[in-house]
Amino acid sequence: xxxxxxxxxxxxxxxxxxxxxxxxxxxxxxxxxxxxxxxxxxxxxxxxxxxxxxxxxxxxxxxxxxxxxxxxxxxxxxxxxxxxxxxxxxxxxxxxxxxxxxxxxxxxxxxxxxxxxxxxxxxxxxxxxxxxxxxxxxxxxxxxxxxxxxxxxxxxxxxxxxxxxxxxxxxxxxxxxxxxxxxxxxxxxxxxxxxxxxxxxxxxxxxxxxxxxxxxxxxxxxxxxxxxxxxxxxxxxxxxxxxxxxxxxxxxxxxxxxxxxxxxxxxxxxxxxxxxxxxxxxxxxxxxxxxxxxxxxxxxxxxxxxxxxxxxxxxxxxxxxxxxxxxxxxxxxxxxxxxxxxxxxxx
Amino acid sequence: xxxxxxxxxxxxxxxxxxxxxxxxxxxxxxxxxxxxxxxxxxxxxxxxxxxxxxxxxxxxxxxxxxxxxxxxxxxxxxxxxxxxxxxxxxxxxxxxx
Numbered sequence: 472x473x474x475x476x477x478x479x480x481x482x483x484x485x486x487x488x489x490x491x492x493x494x495x496x497x498x499x500x501x502x503x504x505x506x507x508x509x510x511x512x513x514x515x516x517x518x519x520x521x522x523x524x525x526x527x528x529x530x531x532x533x534x535x536x537x538x539x540x541x542x543x544x545x546x547x548x549x550x551x552x553x554x555x556x557x558x559x560x561x562x563x564x565x566x567x568x569x570x571x572x573x574x575x576x577x578x579x580x581x582x583x584x585x586x587x588x589x590x591x592x593x594x595x596x597x598x599x600x601x602x603x604x605x606x607x608x609x610x611x612x613x614x615x616x617x618x619x620x621x622x623x624x625x626x627x628x629x630x631x632x633x634x635x636x637x638x639x640x641x642x643x644x645x646x647x648x649x650x651x652x653x654x655x656x657x658x659x660x661x662x663x664x665x666x667x668x669x670x671x672x673x674x675x676x677x678x679x680x681x682x683x684x685x686x687x688x689x690x691x692x693x694x695x696x697x698x699x700x701x702x703x704x705x706x707x708x709x710x711x712x713x714x715x716x717x718x719x720x721x722x723x724x725x726x727x728x729x730x731x732x733x734x735x736x737x738x739x740x741x742x743x744x745x746x747x748x749x750x751x752x753x754x755x756x757x758x759x760x761x762x763x764x765x766x767x768x769x770x771x772x773x774x775x776x777x778x779x780x781x782x783x784x785x786x787x788x789x790x791x792x793x794x795x796x797x798x799x800x801x802x803x804x805x806x807x808x809x810x811x812x813x814x815x816x817x818x
Numbered sequence: 819x820x821x822x823x824x825x826x827x828x829x830x831x832x833x834x835x836x837x838x839x840x841x842x843x844x845x846x847x848x849x850x851x852x853x854x855x856x857x858x859x860x861x862x863x864x865x866x867x868x869x870x871x872x873x874x875x876x877x878x879x880x881x882x883x884x885x886x887x888x889x890x891x892x893x894x895x896x897x898x899x900x901x902x903x904x905x906x907x908x909x910x911x912x913x914x915x
Contacts, residue, residue, distance in 0.1 A: 547830040558826045563840050580830050581851045581883035598849055
């Protein structure tokens with residue numbers, strides 16, 4: 472029986488405590504994830520770590536128990552504390568990733584499976600979470616689509632950070648080929664432009680497009696919840712596994728909205744996105760979803776990208792943006808709020 | 819009393835129950851995950867429902883992860899979670915009215 476367990480917590484750990492935890496995770500064949508915001512370690516009387524767990528936003532991570540101490544309820548202690556910490560931060564919808572063989576343990580701690588791939592089991596602490604999200608998507612669509620042709624339905628998932636003429640072009644190409652397009656904007660608030668601004672700029676820019684239905688991705692598509700990397704050793708494999716999980720989740724949601732094709736812009740710049748697109752081409756057809764890559768719209772021979780727009784916002788001549796973004800985005804960029812935003816990037 | 823934010827009480831340790839209460843707009847929704855669901859699931863739900871009803875709260879989502887807690891423990895945890903969710907310290911234990 473364990474009597475003297477020592478608790479250590481950090482927001483997150485640094486220095487010796489951090490290196491000790493990394494060392495412990497390494498022994499457990501896990502990686503420490505750099506985005507972690509809160510960690511908890513349990514130590515025995517000799518000050519050796521016997522278990523630990525971490526939290527990044529609403530995702531529980533890097534949970535491990537030393538093999539000598541398994542079966543004593545330590546996982547429950549760690550998960551209880553992580554869950555409470557998340558609740559104290561006002562987050563009630565929680566996720567975790569684990570190896571598929573840990574399923575029973577986490578089910579006992581109030582988590583439910585969403586999806587399992589070969590390497591990863593993705594769980595949430597709500598029985599109905601994904602189902603409720605799909606219900607919401609349907610509600611957002613049904614009233615609009617009622618009584619109109621709906622033979623071919625497509626989807627686009629985009630960050631729009633911020634919305635450019637390139638996005639507009641991609642959506643136009645997609646709507647030309649479909650009766651309806653579901654446009655999913657990433658909900659994760661980790662981009663240069665805050666989520667509500669990105670969403671609002673998209674909403675304004677597509678006002679004239681009657682057959683586009685705007686959604687938020689919530690936690691279920693390309694969120695920090697669906698892109699874990701920490702417990703897979705080779706990083707290249709990790710990215711592949713992440714892509715697979717995210718895409719399989721998309722493949723689960725798509726048929727509920729009768730989506731049969733996903734449109735994506737070609738990716739000339741970002742390596743992660745380009746390998747994500749590659750994975751998309753491989754995985755979605757397995758589920759009967761077609762993938763259409765649309766060449767990016769160009770300005771003076773160069774593909775338009777949101778990252779280029781952000782660069783110009785910081786250093787360049789704002790006038791050149793007029794050719795790259797719609798009027799609504801431009802107005803935001805030159806507004807006081809937009810200027811404040813650029814300043815905040817520099818700090 | 820009115821729910822102001824998420825309130826939580828308890829642990830997932832053996833013989834305990836972790837209760838979380840948050841605001842929703844449409845009635846009482848109790849979601850239970852219990853190691854003794856088959857034997858006592860309905861009993862646990864009814865104890866939780868009764869506590870919530872006594873507290874006068876009409877709209878709440880209650881999530882509970884139970885590890886075989888006795889009824890008295892369940893009541894204590896639910897009552898505490900309610901007080902915490904409401905930022906209230908006007909404690910009247912065993913029977914929020």
